[in-house]
Amino acid sequence: MEEKGLSFLFAKTFYVDNHISIQQYFQPLELLDGQSFEIDPKADTSLIPNMYEETLSLLDTEFDSFDLKDSSNYGLNNANQLVFIDYGMSKQLYETEWVPLAEVGVLPQIDFATCRVCGLEKELRMYGDNDDDKRCYACGKE
Numbered sequence: 001m002e003e004k005g006l007s008f009l010f011a012k013t014f015y016v017d018n019h020i021s022i023q024q025y026f027q028p029l030e031l032l033d034g035q036s037f038e039i040d041p042k043a044d045t046s047l048i049p050n051m052y053e054e055t056l057s058l059l060d061t062e063f064d065s066f067d068l069k070d071s072s073n074y075g076l077n078n079a080n081q082l083v084f085i086d087y088g089m090s091k092q093l094y095e096t097e098w099v100p101l102a103e104v105g106v107l108p109q110i111d112f113a114t115c116r117v118c119g120l121e122k123e124l125r126m127y128g129d130n131d132d133d134k135r136c137y138a139c140g141k142e
Contacts, residue, residue, distance in 0.1 A: 001055075009055050011075065011085045026075025026083045034138060035123045036072040039082070049081040064090040104128055115139055 001007050011023040031037075041048050059065040066089045067073065073086040089098070101107040105128025114121045117139035124136055135141040 004058070006051055006055050006058075009049060009051065009082075009084055010087070011083055021088075023085065026077060026085055028085075029071045029074055029076060031071075033120070033122060034136065036070050039069045039071055039074070047076070047080065047082050049077075049079075049083075052082065055084075059087060063087075064092060066091045066094045102128070105131060 001010055011026055013021060013023045015022040029036075039047070041053060056068055059068055065087055068087065073084060074082045075085045077083045098107060102109045108125035108127055111124045111126045112121060113124050113134055115124065115136040115138075116134045118136065120136070122136050124134055125141055133141055
């Protein structure tokens with residue numbers, strides 16, 4: 001990304017190995033109703049930095065990146081514009097490693113449903129097909 005002049009759109013990485021990545025901190029985007037949301041370049045124009053759409057296209061086509069518009073993948077820089085903080089999972093990695101682990105309940109899948117405690121429809125972390133604990137994170141589900 002540095003070679004393409006796009007490094008300003010990404011949190012600087014200070015260290016990385018097979019277990020951890022240490023990068024520059026950026027303020028996370030606020031959740032909406034306790035949930036992440038999809039970035040909409042037309043509705044969120046004040047957040048969109050120069051070269052954003054081109055960078056999305058590049059990450060999609062050259063790196064097979066997955067779920068790039070989810071707000072949890074971004075922080076805000078000093079100009080209150082988006083900076084990528086999480087962009088590492090490819091579609092292939094998601095399909096071959098994340099989904100099988102989610103299906104057996106090791107990793108959560110997100111389900112939009114009504115929390116049985118607070119009664120609000122929101123993101124629920126579900127661990128496999130047999131998980132019937134329909135509580136949101138705020139009501140105690142981890």
